[in-house]
Amino acid sequence: MKSKNKKQGVKKPKKAVNKLKAIKKPKATKKKPKEVTKKKMEPVLPTDLTQNQLNILVSYVAGEFGIEVTKHIVEGKENVSEFLIAEKMELSINEVRQILYRLQEQNLIHSTRKKDKKKGWYIYYWTFNFVEVKSLIKKLKENRVNMLKKRLELEDSNEFYTCKRKCIRMKYPDALEINFLCPECNVVMSLIDNKKQISVIQKELSILEQQMENQEMAEA
Numbered sequence: 001m002k003s004k005n006k007k008q009g010v011k012k013p014k015k016a017v018n019k020l021k022a023i024k025k026p027k028a029t030k031k032k033p034k035e036v037t038k039k040k041m042e043p044v045l046p047t048d049l050t051q052n053q054l055n056i057l058v059s060y061v062a063g064e065f066g067i068e069v070t071k072h073i074v075e076g077k078e079n080v081s082e083f084l085i086a087e088k089m090e091l092s093i094n095e096v097r098q099i100l101y102r103l104q105e106q107n108l109i110h111s112t113r114k115k116d117k118k119k120g121w122y123i124y125y126w127t128f129n130f131v132e133v134k135s136l137i138k139k140l141k142e143n144r145v146n147m148l149k150k151r152l153e154l155e156d157s158n159e160f161y162t163c164k165r166k167c168i169r170m171k172y173p174d175a176l177e178i179n180f181l182c183p184e185c186n187v188v189m190s191l192i193d194n195k196k197q198i199s200v201i202q203k204e205l206s207i208l209e210q211q212m213e214n215q216e217m218a219e220a
């Protein structure tokens with residue numbers, strides 16, 4: 001008798017709850033999208049930083065997933081639980097932490113930690129450092145400019161050779177050493193006209209230098 005009562009007692013509320021959920025759910029989902037879009041419309045980025053600039057930066061630092069991790073931290077404003085991020089992205093906590101560490105390495109985010117009393121481990125809560133964004137963008141641009149300048153000097157001060165198939169690109173002395181025969185296909189190599197490459201590098205250089213100059217003017 002007792003067990004029958006128990007079973008009946010368990011079954012009835014379950015059905016009742018399921019019915020309630022079935023009725024309530026559509027109403028909840030109808031209301032939610034409006035709230036979500038409103039939140040997204042709120043300006044969360046500093047006025048002089050575009051979403052695109054931020055995406056380029058964080059994807060450079062932490063890969064494609066870095067964009068979404070950053071989005072959750074920025075939208076949560078401050079102290080966003082790493083477990084919440086993992087849940088929203090449907091990734092494991094370790095996968096999310098790898099991305100977080102890469103962002104932290106560049107000082108783009110910082111954390112506070114709290115001990116989970118039940119489970120005994122630490123949970124980290126993350127906040128985005130917008131102050132670091134500008135200096136990091138500047139640093140990356142400077143690195144790129146230095147690299148481009150080196151490439152430009154290399155292209156300007158050397159003659160390069162290649163075959164029709166463009167297997168390999170070689171400096172003059174190296175090509176001379178193997179009698180201008182391509183080591184891959186054994187066809188004679190000829191001088192490359194690198195004017196196009198040079199102008200592509202020069203264009204990017206002038207765009208970057210202009211951007212950096214504008215930034216300095218804005219900060220002055």
Ligand SMILES: [Zn+2]
Pocket residue numbers: 163164165166167168182183184185186187
């Ligand atoms: Zn070849």
